[in-house]
Amino acid sequence: MPVTRSISKKSRFEIFKRDSFICQYCGAHPPSITLEVDHIHPVADGGGDELDNRVTACFDCNRGKGNRRINTSCRPISGLKEQAEQIAEREEQLRGYYEILAMKKQRVDREIDIVDDIYKYFVPGYRLNDKGRISVRQFIEKLDAPTVATAMENACARWSHDTDRVFKYFCGICWNIIRERGR
Numbered sequence: 001m002p003v004t005r006s007i008s009k010k011s012r013f014e015i016f017k018r019d020s021f022i023c024q025y026c027g028a029h030p031p032s033i034t035l036e037v038d039h040i041h042p043v044a045d046g047g048g049d050e051l052d053n054r055v056t057a058c059f060d061c062n063r064g065k066g067n068r069r070i071n072t073s074c075r076p077i078s079g080l081k082e083q084a085e086q087i088a089e090r091e092e093q094l095r096g097y098y099e100i101l102a103m104k105k106q107r108v109d110r111e112i113d114i115v116d117d118i119y120k121y122f123v124p125g126y127r128l129n130d131k132g133r134i135s136v137r138q139f140i141e142k143l144d145a146p147t148v149a150t151a152m153e154n155a156c157a158r159w160s161h162d163t164d165r166v167f168k169y170f171c172g173i174c175w176n177i178i179r180e181r182g183r
């Protein structure tokens with residue numbers, strides 16, 4: 001198995017971080033694959049080393065593009081030391097991937113809190129329960145936090161006289177936007 005050595009580990013991991021440790025071609029991520037850095041415009045065709053020209057790719061996507069892979073210094077793994085290095089790198093990639101996932105979860109948790117704050121501000125005595133938070137998370141992932149917050153504001157404004165319906169109406173607004181965007 002060839003291993004690419006042309007890019008320092010530090011700049012490799014900068015690119016992985018930028019791309020959330022996910023293959024930008026097929027969406028694969030550790031631990032099922034090992035990540036590499038691909039030149040979008042091949043070096044052989046004059047592509048440069050600038051960040052814009054480099055992207056996170058899995059082994060298959062990197063190789064599947066034939067001469068589009070990094071081709072300056074590929075060499076087979078020869079010794080135990082290199083195998084150990086590769087295992088260590090794979091573990092580090094996996095840690096990086098989970099770190100990004102955890103950060104994303106924290107960010108979405110804060111965004112759910114904002115939607116919850118709107119809800120309890122307009123509808124005193126009401127708060128999102130666990131099921132409600134799961135729904136809001138799903139909407140934030142399908143849409144984005146500002147859109148979902150606005151949907152909650154609109155639902156609260158529309159149904160302030162009938163508080164039991166606010167959350168249902170909020171879900172309706174979000175699903176409508178998802179359907180409209182899906183067209």
Ligand SMILES: [Zn+2]
Binds near residue numbers: 062
């Ligand atoms: Zn891939």
